[in-house]
Structures are given as C-alpha cells and as structure tokens.
Amino acid sequence: MRITFLGTGAAGGVPLFGCECAACANAKKYSVFSREPCSALIESGANRILIDGGLMDLHKRFAPGELDAILLTHFHPDHVQGLFHLRWGKGPSIPVLIPPDPDGCADLFRHPGMLDFSPQEAFTAFEIGPLKVTPVPLIHSKPTFGYVFEPAGGPAFAYLTDTRGLPRETRDFLQTMKPEGLAIDCSFPPSNQPKGHNDWALALDCIKAVGPARAWLIHISHDLDNWRLSTNPELPAHIRVAQDGDRVDLTPGTVKPGHE
Amino acid sequence: MRITFLGTGAAGGVPLFGCECAACANAKKYSVFSREPCSALIESGANRILIDGGLMDLHKRFAPGELDAILLTHFHPDHVQGLFHLRWGKGPSIPVLIPPDPDGCADLFRHPGMLDFSPQEAFTAFEIGPLKVTPVPLIHSKPTFGYVFEPAGGPAFAYLTDTRGLPRETRDFLQTMKPEGLAIDCSFPPSNQPKGHNDWALALDCIKAVGPARAWLIHISHDLDNWRLSTNPELPAHIRVAQDGDRVDLTPGTVKPGHE
Numbered sequence: 001m002r003i004t005f006l007g008t009g010a011a012g013g014v015p016l017f018g019c020e021c022a023a024c025a026n027a028k029k030y031s032v033f034s035r036e037p038c039s040a041l042i043e044s045g046a047n048r049i050l051i052d053g054g055l056m057d058l059h060k061r062f063a064p065g066e067l068d069a070i071l072l073t074h075f076h077p078d079h080v081q082g083l084f085h086l087r088w089g090k091g092p093s094i095p096v097l098i099p100p101d102p103d104g105c106a107d108l109f110r111h112p113g114m115l116d117f118s119p120q121e122a123f124t125a126f127e128i129g130p131l132k133v134t135p136v137p138l139i140h141s142k143p144t145f146g147y148v149f150e151p152a153g154g155p156a157f158a159y160l161t162d163t164r165g166l167p168r169e170t171r172d173f174l175q176t177m178k179p180e181g182l183a184i185d186c187s188f189p190p191s192n193q194p195k196g197h198n199d200w201a202l203a204l205d206c207i208k209a210v211g212p213a214r215a216w217l218i219h220i221s222h223d224l225d226n227w228r229l230s231t232n233p234e235l236p237a238h239i240r241v242a243q244d245g246d247r248v249d250l251t252p253g254t255v256k257p258g259h260e
Numbered sequence: 261m262r263i264t265f266l267g268t269g270a271a272g273g274v275p276l277f278g279c280e281c282a283a284c285a286n287a288k289k290y291s292v293f294s295r296e297p298c299s300a301l302i303e304s305g306a307n308r309i310l311i312d313g314g315l316m317d318l319h320k321r322f323a324p325g326e327l328d329a330i331l332l333t334h335f336h337p338d339h340v341q342g343l344f345h346l347r348w349g350k351g352p353s354i355p356v357l358i359p360p361d362p363d364g365c366a367d368l369f370r371h372p373g374m375l376d377f378s379p380q381e382a383f384t385a386f387e388i389g390p391l392k393v394t395p396v397p398l399i400h401s402k403p404t405f406g407y408v409f410e411p412a413g414g415p416a417f418a419y420l421t422d423t424r425g426l427p428r429e430t431r432d433f434l435q436t437m438k439p440e441g442l443a444i445d446c447s448f449p450p451s452n453q454p455k456g457h458n459d460w461a462l463a464l465d466c467i468k469a470v471g472p473a474r475a476w477l478i479h480i481s482h483d484l485d486n487w488r489l490s491t492n493p494e495l496p497a498h499i500r501v502a503q504d505g506d507r508v509d510l511t512p513g514t515v516k517p518g519h520e
C-alpha cells in the first residue's frame with residue numbers, strides 16, 4: 001500500500017492569502033513548503049482511493065476512471081470544494097463514501113452529477129479492491145470519519161482528520177488493531193483550548209495512545225509552521241510533519257517514508 | 261472601462277471532465293478554447309471589480325488589496341466556489357456585494373472570514389470608485405442579479421448571467437439606459453425548453469430587445485461549443501462568443517473588442 005499526501009494544509013492552506021508571516025513567506029519563496037487542502041491518495045495494487053475532495057483541480061489531476069472511490073472525512077468546504085466542479089463530468093460514476101450527514105455541503109446531494117454518495121456506518125468495514133477499510137468516528141463540528149486501511153497481510157494505515165482528540169471507541173479500536181502507520185490532524189501549535197482540531201500536544205497524545213510504528217502530522221496551519229520555524233520543536237524519530245507530495249510505501253515488516 | 265472575461269464557461273467548464281466530444285477534445289488540445297467558471301474583471305481608473313467568485317485560484321490570481329469589491333450574481337457553487345478558500349486570508353476585508361439570498365452557499369455566511377457580504381436591492385445603484393453600478397434581477401433558480409456598470413461620461417456595460425430570458429422590469433430598465441456593451445448567458449444550443457439559462461435563440465432575443473452596440477455570449481457549455489463546431493452558425497457582426505481572456509476597452513464613442 002502506498003500513501004501520497006497530496007495536500008497537508010488546514011483550511012486556507014499555506015501560504016495563506018495576504019499573510020506575511022515567516023511560514024507564508026517561506027512557502028511563497030519555496031513551493032515545496034506550500035500546503036494545499038488536506039487530501040491523500042491510497043494505492044494498493046491497481047486500486048486508487050482518494051481521501052477527501054478539497055483540492056480544487058481534481059478534474060485536472062485525475063483521468064476519468066482512474067479513481068476507484070473517494071472517501072470523505074466530512075462535509076466542510078476545505079474537504080469537498082473540488083467536487084463542485086468534478087461532479088459535472090462525464091463517464092462512469094465515482095463511488096463517494098461518506099459519514100452519515102444529512103446536510104452534505106451546499107447542493108452536492110441535490111445535484112450529485114457523476115458522484116455516487118454512499119453513507120457508511122462507523123466501525124462497519126467495507127472493501128475496495130484488496131483493501132479492507134473501516135470508518136472510525138472522530139470529534140469535530142460535523143459528523144466526521146477517519147479511515148483505517150488494511151491490505152490483506154500487509155501493515156495497516158489510519159488517516160484521522162479533522163479531529164480534536166479521539167472518541168473512546170475509536171481509540172480502543174485503534175489500540176486493538178495497532179496500525180503501523182498513522183496520519184493525524186495537528187492544526188495548531190500548543191494552545192490552551194484548541195477548537196475542533198488537535199494542537200501539537202493533543203496530536204502527540206493521540207499518537208502515543210495508538211502506538212503506531214510511524215506517524216505523520218497533517219492538516220497543518222501557517223500558525224503551526226510559523227511556530228515550528230521559531231521554536232524548532234523536537235519530535236520523536238517515528239513522527240514527522242508531512243509535506244505536500246510526501247509518499248510512503250507500507251510493505252509488510254517495513255515502514256519507509258518515501259521522502260527521506 | 262475595461263472588461264476582461266476571466267472565465268466564460270457553464271458549470272463544469274470546457275473541457276468537461278471525462279468528455280470526449282469534439283469541443284472538449286479541441287479545448288484539451290488548444291487551451292485557448294478552454295472555459296473556466298464564468299467570471300469577469302471590470303477595471304476603471306485604479307478600480308478593480310471582480311464579478312463572481314467561481315474561479316478556483318482566486319487566492320493565487322489576485323494580490324491582497326488588489327480587488328476593490330467582488331460582485332456576486334448568485335450563490336450557485338460555480339459562481340462562489342473560489343471564495344471557500346479565499347475567505348481565510350489575512351488583510352483588509354473585501355466587500356462582497358450580493359443579491360438578497362438568506363441561504364448563501366454552504367457556510368459562507370457563518371464563516372465569512374475576510375469577506376464582507378453586503379446584500380443589495382434591485383435597481384438601487386451603488387458606487388465603486390468612479391463607477392455607478394446598478395443590480396438588475398434575472399430569472400434563475402436562485403435570487404440572481406445582473407450588474408450594469410456606468411462610468412461617468414463613458415459607455416455603459418451590462419453583465420447578465422445566469423438567466424433564462426429577462427424580467428420585464430430588467431428589460432425596460434436596459435431598453436431605457438441602452439448600454440453600449442452587453443454580456444449575456446448563452447448556455448445551450450437551440451433547444452425546446454431551456455431550463456434556468458438561455459439557449460442560443462433566447463440569448464439573441466435578449467440582445468435584440470436591449471439593442472447594445474456590441475454583445476458577448478458567456479456561460480458557454482461544451483454542448484454549445486460542440487453545436488457551433490458542427491453547424492458553424494452565423495452571428496450578427498456586433499455579437500461574439502466570448503473566450504476566456506478576451507479583453508474589451510469601452511471608451512466614449514467606441515466599442516473595441518480587444519481580441520480582434
């Protein structure tokens with residue numbers, strides 16, 4: 001199973017429009033530090049799964065028929081805004097697996113176009129090609145799922161955004177299944193009362209609780225990047241801050257970050 | 261006053277994702293024929309007004325402070341989808357003038373960020389720098405305004421999308437003020453019962469009723485482009501199908517399309 005972090009940014013991304021902070025200046029100068037809306041591609045054998053639809057050029061990034069499914073974590077615009085355009089396309093419909101949310105976003109449910117929305121149930125696994133996928137509830141201002149991917153016989157990977165901490169049942173589930181890789185929301189620098197998202201400390205707590213071999217921080221804001229630039233905080237060796245384009249191959253017995 | 265047609269496409273644009281029609285193939289081969297979401301830039305002296313926010317790279321196209329205002333025709337996603345991202349920016353807030361629509365789109369009203377939404381009243385003119393702007397009601401599935409721009413002493417320009425025909429009061433208003441330039445929705449090839457938008461015949465009827473010196477067809481679908489490729493329909497000399505990037509300088513006494 002291969003994971004590509006297509007986007008690693010919080011809403012607004014990095015650089016943030018009009019922002020002059022050190023992190024945004026850095027990202028403007030070196031595009032490698034820029035962060036698009038949070039999204040990842042999961043590849044396993046011939047199967048391709050897109051997590052979230054917030055990238056605004058989805059219709060240009062992917063060829064028709066290239067995606068076997070899109071999994072949505074939730075219906076905030078930064079996770080679905082690219083679907084407003086993509087849906088009007090032609091060709092075979094794209095299965096879009098979603099948390100149960102009667103509202104969706106704007107008129108996506110009323111005019112799904114080529115998207116085939118399919119609400120899922122927490123902890124009820126489904127299969128996409130060779131992958132078993134389990135949706136797990138998160139703690140956010142909308143019904144939100146993380147997704148756990150298990151290739152037959154290979155190491156598992158959990159993708160958890162947007163969330164502030166983890167519900168007890170989700171933590172229990174993850175502690176039992178022990179995914180080898182974990183990507184988790186780390187929107188903010190250390191803060192007193194982070195809202196809707198993890199800050200640095202909460203994200204590290206969640207990783208500790210789950211105990212993966214390797215972890216990646218995602219949904220990064222310019223505030224977090226800025227704080228990192230000014231404080232250069234240490235991270236345990238098995239955790240890294242993901243960057244757009246980072247690619248990870250999870251193969252049995254090894255967890256190699258492709259970026260290093 | 262200078263008008264730039266930044267985008268001239270109907271929802272889904274041209275090429276349409278996954279479409280193999282002649283028009284989409286042509287647009288894939290020659291990007292000059294591609295159509296982004298319908299949007300225009302109005303420049304008058306030092307003032308810059310953006311019509312509609314459907315372009316998905318607004319945060320990359322414009323520098324902070326560059327836009328004096330955004331005018332929204334209505335809250336369908338293809339006219340606002342670029343605002344979901346732009347709103348999170350920093351710096352002076354951007355006035356966004358809108359038709360009265362209590363719903364807006366998704367959570368734009370709840371989380372306006374740097375956007376300062378300001379509902380307008382039909383036929384009640386406002387001023388942006390040297391321009392007098394009058395919102396005129398259109399006929400669409402959401403509350404929708406066209407906008408008429410009048411520079412002091414210069415020729416007027418009306419931008420009318422999305423609409424199917426014109427309300428009587430809007431037609432009367434335009435017949436009285438006789439704008440020299442008119443851009444109007446022409447989404448479909450000739451059809452029996454066009455829904456929500458003009459087809460070719462209705463668009464030409466509207467132009468005839470208003471009687472501008474020059475007119476541009478906008479909000480063009482791949483179906484219209486495809487029909488034009490196969491039938492090569494004639495247009496009166498003062499009407500043209502706009503292309504993305506077309507630029508028009510309206511100066512007193514002359515109406516010169518910049519593209520020719």
Ligand SMILES: [Mn+2]
Pocket residue numbers: 010011038076078079162219
């Ligand atoms: Mn988010």
Ligand SMILES: [Mn+2]
Pocket residue numbers: 074076140162
């Ligand atoms: Mn969210």
Ligand SMILES: [Mn+2]
Pocket residue numbers: 270271298336338339422479
């Ligand atoms: Mn439209």
Ligand SMILES: [Mn+2]
Pocket residue numbers: 334336400422
């Ligand atoms: Mn519309």
Ligand SMILES: [Zn+2]
Pocket residue numbers: 016019020021022023024025222223
């Ligand atoms: Zn910044």
Ligand SMILES: [Zn+2]
Pocket residue numbers: 275276279280281282283284285482483
């Ligand atoms: Zn087509």
